[in-house]
Amino acid sequence: MSDQTASDLSWHDWLTTTSPHSRRQARLGQLYRQWLAFRKNPAAMAGLAIVVALLLVAAFAPLIAPHDPLAQALDKRLLPPSGVNWFGTDSLGRDIFSRIVWGARVTLVIVMLVVITVGPLGLLIGCAAGYLGGWVDVVLMRITDVFLAFPRLVLALAFVAALGPGLENAVIAIAFTAWPPYARVARAETMIIRNADYIAAIRLQGASQARIVLKHVVPMCMPSLIVRTTLDMAGIILTAAGLGFLGLGAQPPIPEWGAMISAGREQIFDQWWVATFPGLAICIVALGFNLLGDGLRDVLDAR
Template structure:
């Protein structure tokens, strides 16, 4: 009954308030996304990894840092489902706790870069002229360097660790979002409703915040979702190179780095976190493709 009432309320063709219109739009997006099986598979994988990571203290059979040198590099067994690493630590426990570190880094990067890229792109596209030139040339400078190389340079200039890795990835990940937001802004800044806003006396900043940014957000969400896989791989690469999470932190990239010496004989130590990175990256690509079909008006 409650779901039926919500459905009728959300799908009302004449919403009585802005919140009803917003919920109705979001519900229609969900209904469209639900028709794409690959997107739902990707969403299910992402939610499963997030739930497992959040429940790590309850699900992990061992302390992820507890060492048992007498049981090092043990194969899969009833006591250790995914075996143990070179220090006898349970791989399953480290995988669960490592999801908190890796996925937490990715979420932190997105929270930082999405508003920065959206703001810079909308400001550049709306004001144009010297402002646009200055901001886009700054964007070009960051785009001129490969993301991982630039992130490594930033981390090397700071101190290796999770916080430094998050900041370094954020500093290198925002330019594509700024480019996308600028392109979207250029298509709407000459629209009639923007001119009407100016005639009512709205300031440029109010127009950007209340009208331009919301129009750019759907495309940005699609781009962020598709870029999540590259952000995950960059975060894991920094951990693999020793520039991200530091031992004994159970980060997926760091787990692969410490296990690379045993990859041919004790393959499970590196394979398990590698499969986790692969599945999460693939899931975000599936979800991003579905969101692009639903949110991108040029694709419909």
């Protein structure tokens, strides 16, 4: 047996041991076992590959895009897909493939900003409502119900109409409408955790309610929140594309996939490629996040 094989076996045994010698080893072993379970799911691995591809395309857009996404060439307008313009050109002669590649950055920025905003907000509201209970729970959940009573896109349209069109306002509008499901999930988890024996022991030691929520309840809710976040990214992308399609999201000439579909809807029958390829990009990315979320749910959710 080679030294490399022996080294691999030793690391495998060290990570999968049932008697870890430190907290670090236990945590690394848990992550390693979760990864082993995750990679057995072909659909989840396909979703991970799509998401990683999106990240790489967004990171290396200047190297991948063969043309300037904003450069207009009216003598090359509405050209079909070819070796020069892989996805054809739009009504202003801009290369559609290059615009889709750069549009991945816009989509990723919207998703990350929304997730960074709504994740902590929904987690804190849900944990506070579930742990404190009483009138705090009633007030926070009734506010949550008000937001859940309206379809997300309709509510986002109302916020954007009040704030005005633009990428920043679209992010704010989506964030305002996306937090209620996170709060619901966190509340349900917290109502189970708050009755655990170790929470009672911590309470008897004199820990404050804020410390119990932030140090002990919130970390236990994180796995469910991660799964919910991953599954919700597809909805965020579709909402952002819907706002862009209606002209309320990213404004021209920013290459945003929803706005690209809107620009190509007039040529959908004659020049199908103008709207088809941005639509396929949205479908593939949304599918990737859904598959990744399903795989994470199978691994992280013990039930």
